[in-house]
Amino acid sequence: MSHVLDNGRNASPWGTYRRLLSYAAPYRWLLVAAAIGALLEAAAGGGFLLLMKPITDETFIARNRDVALWLPLAIVGLFVLRGVAGYMTDISMGRAARSIARDFRVQVMDKYLHLPGARFDTEPVASMLVRLGSDSDQVAQAAVDAMKVMVQQSLQIVASLAVMLWYSWTVTVTILLVAPPLAWVMDRVAKRYRRISHRIQESNAQLMLAADQALSSQQDVKIYGAQASEMARYRGLADNNLRLAMKVESTRGISSAAVQLLGAVGLAVLLLIAGHEALQGRLSAGEFVSLMTSMMAIIPALKQLTNVQNMLQRGVASAQRLFSVLDSPDESNSGTLRVERARGLIEFRQVTARYPGQGSPALADVTFTATPGTVTAIIGRSGSGKSSLIKLIPRFYDPESGQILLDGHPLQDYVLADLRRQIAMVGQQVTLFDGTIADNVAYGEMSQASAEQVDQAVASANASEFVEQLPLGLQAEVGARGGRLSGGQRQRLAIARAMLKDAPILILDEATAALDNESERLVQDALQRLMPDRTTLVIAHRLSTIEHADQVLVMDHGRIVERGTHAELLALGGLYAHLHAMQFREKHSA
Ligand SMILES: Nc1ncnc2c1ncn2[C@@H]1O[C@H](COP(=O)(O)OP(=O)(O)OP(=O)(O)O)[C@@H](O)[C@H]1O
Ligand SMILES: [Mg+2]
Structure with missing residues (x-):
C-alpha cells in the first residue's frame, strides 16, 4: 500500500492519527458517554430488526390478536430509546470535536506568535489563517466525527449481523462471502480520494491567498486598472478549483454507486439462497423479512464507513500540516541573562545578515557602537539595509555572522522578553490593533499604565490635538488596523506608545515621515527630551533630524560606507554630501 501523503513528510498517517487521538484524551468521558449512547442505539436498532419476524409471522400469517397492541407499542418504544441514545451520542461527540478544534486553534495561534520573523517571509498570513480555520475543523472531524461514525455504524452492522445469524446462518455466511469485493472497491475509492482531496485543499489555500492579495490592495488594483489581470489570475485558480472539486464529486458519486450495486448483487444472492432454504422449510416468511431488513440496514452503514476513510484522510492531511507548524522551532530563546533595565550600550561587530533564500546579504560587515545618551542616525538610499539593521536589535532576525552586544553581552545571552523590554520601536509600517486609542497606546505589557501616563504620552507625541477632536477621545475605536485614522495620526x-514604554533603547524607522513639518518639529522636541538618558537609533530622510545626531552612519548596499558627524561627512564630499546636496536642492526648488 502506498501512502501518498507520506511524500515529503516524516510522520506516517497512522502515527499522525495516534498523535491526533492524544488530543481527544482530555475528553474521554464525553467519548465514553457517546459510546454508551451508540451501544444503546445499536441495541434498539437490532431489537427492531428482531421484531420484523413476529410482525410478519404473527400479525399477517397467524393473525394473532395478542400481538396487535404490544408490537406497535414496542416499535414506538424502541425508537424513543434510539432517539434519546442518538442524541446523547451526537451531543457528547460534538462537544468533544469542537473542543479539540478549539484546542488546536489556540495552540497553533500561540505557536505562530512565537515563530521566528523569517517564517513570516516564507509563509503568507493567509495560509496561516487556513491552518487556524478549516484545518483545525477538519482535524476535529477526523479525531471525533469519524470515530463516531465508525462506532455507530460498526455497532449497527454487528447488531444486524447478530439478528441475521440468529435467524439463518446459511444465508448470513453467503452474505459474508459477498462482502470482500465490497471492501476492495471501498479501498480503491479511498485511495483515489485521498490523492484528490489533498490537492483540493492546496487549491483552496491558493484561492484565498489570491483573493486576500487583490482585496487588501484594492486601491492599487483600481488605480492601476488591474481588475482584469487580477480576475484572470483568480478565475484561473477558481477554474482549477472547480476541476478538482468535480473530480472529488465524481469519485464520491462513483463510490456510492459502486457500493449500492454491490448491495443489490448481495440482495440477489440472498434471495437465491433464501428461496432454497424456504423450500427446505428452514426459513419462515417473517425470518426472511427480518434478514432482508437487516441487510438493508447494513448497506447504508457500510456506505457511511467508506466515507469515514475520506474523513480520516482529510483530517490526517490537515493534522500533518498543523503538526508541522507545532513542531517547527520557536524563535531561539536560550539566553538566561536577566536584565531589569539595561544601560543601552549597543555594539555591532562585523555583522552580516541575509534573508532566507537570498543571494547577496542584506547587511555586510557592519560595525558600530551606539552609546547611551547619544543619537545615531542611519541614512542611505532605499533598500540599502537600514531597516534590516535595526530589526536585528530586538532579534526579529538573527545575523549570519558577527556579533551584536548589549551592555557587553551578546544579544542571544539575554532572555528574549527581557531584551525586548529594553527597546521602544516605531517601525516603518505602523500597525495598530482593532481597539480604542487608549488600548493601542497602553499596549501589551503596558496595559496597566495609568490614565495620566497615557495622556502624557499622547500629548508628547503631539497627538492630543486630534484625539481631543474625536467624540470619544481616548476611548475612540481606531478600526481594523487603525483604518479610521490618517497615516500621520497612526x-x-x-x-x-514608544514614549509610554520609556525604554533605554529607542529605535525610530522613518517614524515621523508622514508628519507635516510643524507636527514633526513638535514630536522631535518631545523625542529630544526623551533622548538624553537613552540610546537612540533613528532612520530618517530629513536633514533636521540628522544634523543633531552624534554620529551618522551612511549605508549603501548593506555596508556602512561613511560615518561621522553631519559636518565631517559634508566635508568628506562623498555619498552623504551627495544625498545632502540633492535634498538641499529639492527644498529650495519646491
Ligand atoms: N523580509 C525580507 N525578505 C527578503 N528580503 C528582504 C526582506 N526585507 C528586506 N529585504 C531586502 O533587503 C534589502 C534591504 O532592505 P531594507 O528594508 O533594510 O532597506 P531600507 O534601507 O530600510 O530601505 P527603505 O529606505 O526603502 O526602507 C533590500 O534589498 C530588500 O529587498
Ligand atoms: Mg526601511
Whole structure:
C-alpha cells in the first residue's frame, strides 16, 4: 500500500492519527458517554430488526390478536430509546470535536506568535489563517466525527449481523462471502480520494491567498486598472478549483454507486439462497423479512464507513500540516541573562545578515557602537539595509555572522522578553490593533499604565490635538488596523506608545515621515527630551533630524560606507554630501 501523503513528510498517517487521538484524551468521558449512547442505539436498532419476524409471522400469517397492541407499542418504544441514545451520542461527540478544534486553534495561534520573523517571509498570513480555520475543523472531524461514525455504524452492522445469524446462518455466511469485493472497491475509492482531496485543499489555500492579495490592495488594483489581470489570475485558480472539486464529486458519486450495486448483487444472492432454504422449510416468511431488513440496514452503514476513510484522510492531511507548524522551532530563546533595565550600550561587530533564500546579504560587515545618551542616525538610499539593521536589535532576525552586544553581552545571552523590554520601536509600517486609542497606546505589557501616563504620552507625541477632536477621545475605536485614522495620526499613536514604554533603547524607522513639518518639529522636541538618558537609533530622510545626531552612519548596499558627524561627512564630499546636496536642492526648488 502506498501512502501518498507520506511524500515529503516524516510522520506516517497512522502515527499522525495516534498523535491526533492524544488530543481527544482530555475528553474521554464525553467519548465514553457517546459510546454508551451508540451501544444503546445499536441495541434498539437490532431489537427492531428482531421484531420484523413476529410482525410478519404473527400479525399477517397467524393473525394473532395478542400481538396487535404490544408490537406497535414496542416499535414506538424502541425508537424513543434510539432517539434519546442518538442524541446523547451526537451531543457528547460534538462537544468533544469542537473542543479539540478549539484546542488546536489556540495552540497553533500561540505557536505562530512565537515563530521566528523569517517564517513570516516564507509563509503568507493567509495560509496561516487556513491552518487556524478549516484545518483545525477538519482535524476535529477526523479525531471525533469519524470515530463516531465508525462506532455507530460498526455497532449497527454487528447488531444486524447478530439478528441475521440468529435467524439463518446459511444465508448470513453467503452474505459474508459477498462482502470482500465490497471492501476492495471501498479501498480503491479511498485511495483515489485521498490523492484528490489533498490537492483540493492546496487549491483552496491558493484561492484565498489570491483573493486576500487583490482585496487588501484594492486601491492599487483600481488605480492601476488591474481588475482584469487580477480576475484572470483568480478565475484561473477558481477554474482549477472547480476541476478538482468535480473530480472529488465524481469519485464520491462513483463510490456510492459502486457500493449500492454491490448491495443489490448481495440482495440477489440472498434471495437465491433464501428461496432454497424456504423450500427446505428452514426459513419462515417473517425470518426472511427480518434478514432482508437487516441487510438493508447494513448497506447504508457500510456506505457511511467508506466515507469515514475520506474523513480520516482529510483530517490526517490537515493534522500533518498543523503538526508541522507545532513542531517547527520557536524563535531561539536560550539566553538566561536577566536584565531589569539595561544601560543601552549597543555594539555591532562585523555583522552580516541575509534573508532566507537570498543571494547577496542584506547587511555586510557592519560595525558600530551606539552609546547611551547619544543619537545615531542611519541614512542611505532605499533598500540599502537600514531597516534590516535595526530589526536585528530586538532579534526579529538573527545575523549570519558577527556579533551584536548589549551592555557587553551578546544579544542571544539575554532572555528574549527581557531584551525586548529594553527597546521602544516605531517601525516603518505602523500597525495598530482593532481597539480604542487608549488600548493601542497602553499596549501589551503596558496595559496597566495609568490614565495620566497615557495622556502624557499622547500629548508628547503631539497627538492630543486630534484625539481631543474625536467624540470619544481616548476611548475612540481606531478600526481594523487603525483604518479610521490618517497615516500621520497612526504614526503619532505609535510614537506615543514608544514614549509610554520609556525604554533605554529607542529605535525610530522613518517614524515621523508622514508628519507635516510643524507636527514633526513638535514630536522631535518631545523625542529630544526623551533622548538624553537613552540610546537612540533613528532612520530618517530629513536633514533636521540628522544634523543633531552624534554620529551618522551612511549605508549603501548593506555596508556602512561613511560615518561621522553631519559636518565631517559634508566635508568628506562623498555619498552623504551627495544625498545632502540633492535634498538641499529639492527644498529650495519646491
Ligand atoms: N523580509 C525580507 N525578505 C527578503 N528580503 C528582504 C526582506 N526585507 C528586506 N529585504 C531586502 O533587503 C534589502 C534591504 O532592505 P531594507 O528594508 O533594510 O532597506 P531600507 O534601507 O530600510 O530601505 P527603505 O529606505 O526603502 O526602507 C533590500 O534589498 C530588500 O529587498
Ligand atoms: Mg526601511
